[in-house]
Amino acid sequence: MKAAAIGKKLVAWYRHGHRDLPWRRTDDPYRIWVSEIMLQQTRASAVIPYYERFLERFPTVEALAAAPEQDVLALWSGLGYYSRARNLREAARTILAAGKFPNGHDELLALPGIGDYTAAAIASIAFQLPHAVLDGNVLRVVARVEKDASDIGSPRTRERFRDVAQGWLDKRNPGLFNQALMELGATVCLPRNPLCQVCPLSGDCLARQAGVEAQLPVKLRKIVPVKLEGTLLIVQRKGRILLRQREAKASRMAGFWDLPSPEDLPDSQPGELFGEIRHTITHHHYRLSVRAATIAAGNGHAPFGWFRTAELEAIPISTTARKALKLAGLA
Numbered sequence: 001m002k003a004a005a006i007g008k009k010l011v012a013w014y015r016h017g018h019r020d021l022p023w024r025r026t027d028d029p030y031r032i033w034v035s036e037i038m039l040q041q042t043r044a045s046a047v048i049p050y051y052e053r054f055l056e057r058f059p060t061v062e063a064l065a066a067a068p069e070q071d072v073l074a075l076w077s078g079l080g081y082y083s084r085a086r087n088l089r090e091a092a093r094t095i096l097a098a099g100k101f102p103n104g105h106d107e108l109l110a111l112p113g114i115g116d117y118t119a120a121a122i123a124s125i126a127f128q129l130p131h132a133v134l135d136g137n138v139l140r141v142v143a144r145v146e147k148d149a150s151d152i153g154s155p156r157t158r159e160r161f162r163d164v165a166q167g168w169l170d171k172r173n174p175g176l177f178n179q180a181l182m183e184l185g186a187t188v189c190l191p192r193n194p195l196c197q198v199c200p201l202s203g204d205c206l207a208r209q210a211g212v213e214a215q216l217p218v219k220l221r222k223i224v225p226v227k228l229e230g231t232l233l234i235v236q237r238k239g240r241i242l243l244r245q246r247e248a249k250a251s252r253m254a255g256f257w258d259l260p261s262p263e264d265l266p267d268s269q270p271g272e273l274f275g276e277i278r279h280t281i282t283h284h285h286y287r288l289s290v291r292a293a294t295i296a297a298g299n300g301h302a303p304f305g306w307f308r309t310a311e312l313e314a315i316p317i318s319t320t321a322r323k324a325l326k327l328a329g330l331a
Helices: 003-016 029-037 044-057 061-066 069-076 083-098 105-108 116-127 136-145 155-168 174-187 206-210 311-312 319-327
Strands: 226-237 240-245 271-280 286-295 305-308
Touching: 003 155, 003 174, 029 044, 029 083, 044 069, 061 083, 069 083, 105 116, 116 174, 116 311, 136 155, 136 174, 136 206, 155 174, 226 271, 226 319, 286 319, 305 311, 305 319
Parallel strands: 226 286
Antiparallel strands: 226 240, 240 305, 271 286
16 A cells, blocks of 8 residues: 555656656657667756757657768767767667567667666656666665665665565556656755655655665665876867877777877877866766877878867767867867
8 A cells, every 4th residue: 555655646746846858748759768868877957958959850760760870979979978879879770670669668678778777767658558667766765765775786676676666656657657756866855965855755754754864775885986187189280170089999989089198199299288177987087188289290190180160060079078179268
C-alpha cells in the first residue's frame, strides 16, 4: 500500500507543477529519444539550446540518419561526451533500416548508446510502458525514502533500488511517474540541503524521520581527481586560426578540431599570454594557459587546418578551444 501511495503522490505532485522543459511538450518518440541522450551526464539547462538547434537541423530520424557525422558533431560541439552523438546517428541509421521506431523496452535497449535508464525513460514517456527509471537522482530518492545506507556504487544495491522504484511505479501513468521521480531528485531531493519541507514524500521518508537525510545516499568508492596543466597556442595568419584535428581513431573526441599545444608545434615562437582557462571532464581537471604564437611560413600542414572565425560553427571543435578563443576575444 505504501508503494502504491508513493507513486500516486509523485504523479499528483508533478501534475501540480514542474519545470517547463521543451521535451516535455511532445510525445514524439524521436524527440524524446534525442532529449534523453543529451540529458545523459548533462544538466537540463545546458541541454535546452543544443536540443532546439539539433532538432531544427535534424527534425526527423531520416534527416539525422542522412547527415554526415561531422555535421552532427559540429552541432554537438560543447555538449561533451561525444560518443553520444556518434551513437545517436548510428542508431538513427539502424532505425531507418528497420523501417520504424522501436516501441518496446528490449528493442530500444538494442540500439547503440541506449542503456537501461534511457530505454526505460523512452519506453515509459513515449509509449507508456511500465518501466521505472534508475539514475543518480532516483538512487538518492530511494536511499532516503527507504533509509538505506547501502553503497549505491554496488550493482547489487542498484538492482535492489531498481526493484523499489518499480514497486512505486504508477502503472496507469508510467511516463508521468518517471518524470516526477526525476524531477523530485533534480529540484527537491537535492544532494546537499534537500528541500524536505516541500517534498511530497516527506511523510514517507524514513531518512527524514530519523534526521539522517543529509547522510544518504552512500557511495563508498570515490574517484581521485586528476589535475593536469598545459598550454594552448593561438596561431593566426591572414585572418585565419590554426587548428589541429584529432586522429580518427583517437580514444576521445576523435575527428574534433582543437588548438595546438607547444608539443604539436615544437618550432613555434610564444607570444602574448591571454590568460588561463579551466575545464573538467569527469574526474580530470585541466588548467590551461592560452598564449599567442607564430610559426614558420611552411608549417601548418595536415593534420592542421586554417579557419576563419565564421567557419568555426560548421566544424566540431573542442570545448577547450572554444573557451580559449573566447578568452582571446576571437569567438
